[in-house]
Amino acid sequence: MGAMTQLMYGPHAVDPPVVLAPMAGITNAPFRTLCREFARGRGLFVSEMITSRALVERNDKTMRLIHFDAGEKPRSLQLYGVDPGTVGRAVRMIADEDLADHIDLNFGCPVPKVTRRGGGSALPYKRPLLRAILREAVAGAGALPVTVKMRKGIDDDHLTYLDAGRIAVEEGVAAIALHGRTAAQHYGGQADWSAVARLKEAVPEIPVLGNGDIWSADDAVRMMRETGCDGVVVGRGCLGRPWLFGDLVAAFDGRGAEGYARPTLGEVAEVMVRHATLLGEWLGDEARGVIDFRKHVAWYTKGFSVGSDLRGRLAVAASLAELSELLGTLDLTQRWPAGADGPRGRTSGRNRVSLPDGWLADPWSAVAVGADAESETSGG
């Protein structure tokens, strides 16, 4: 990759400059561990989103979600919040109780239930509110680096990322990741990488990471080259494909295509069973692990000749033995199919963003968002 400055999140070097995107329901400790193993411990792997109110209330499920495996260093936690006071308390709790080493703040969620209450990708539109949240977070975090993840804005007429980037720099944020879509785009169309380049120019003081539509290690290298960004954040590309992190390490080490994994179906099946096993250990119940794993089946088997009948049975397997047995009936010698490359996961668009009444009237008003804006935690 030529001369590249080392990407730093505060005191933590991120090498190669590759980050697993936070994904609700996906990037729990088992999945992060799988990705990290393929990456041989390199890069950075962010937790699924944790709601700051649930954290300060020590909600049972949330306390399990903030679990990190022993090998995770630095421990990277994503927080979602809408209220400066609550975010500040959550961040202080993380710092005081040594619950993580890095905190990422989610301002990218486009889910209607969230934006309708002014949270996620709707929030940066209210510049003073964004500033207040970042100020509380950075103050509460002490020595822990705080990063921000955001979208371009609400829609093309209400872009927020350049103002948000400036505010983030002024408030002492350690790095910014930009998903090159607006909330209105949801996951449709193509991510606008030129916005990443513009943000990089606008905030030269801190690292900017590009996010959106990185489906291969070559895409990641190209994103860096085309935008001048300091690192990349990879989401859907690794769904059912955690070895993509091995490819990314290979690419950034200059080992190129020959270093990339092209697993056979047999090798994929081994990873599937391991993933389901880790989920069961994490949940403390084998069957629950296999059930939670069901959502990953279609991603892992994408492009392979599996047959819709067996794909259906795999998707309702209820024990590790059943999962292994079903996988054993497949032709496991199948090579990695071309159809498995390219987009996977959510790809649909949306046209209208649900917002609180009057939200767009004044970007500079210091509104408070109702506490119930945190009652939904579906990520995105």
Ligand SMILES: Cc1cc2nc3c(=O)[nH]c(=O)nc-3n(C[C@H](O)[C@H](O)[C@H](O)COP(=O)(O)O)c2cc1C
């Ligand atoms: C299933 C799913 C869950 C997600 N959950 C979160 C989340 O909790 N926090 C967040 O900031 N982004 C979340 N995202 C957005 C991703 O982090 C990422 O920004 C987006 O998918 C674009 O990157 P990609 O094209 O590499 O997938 C989620 C995306 C998906 C597909």
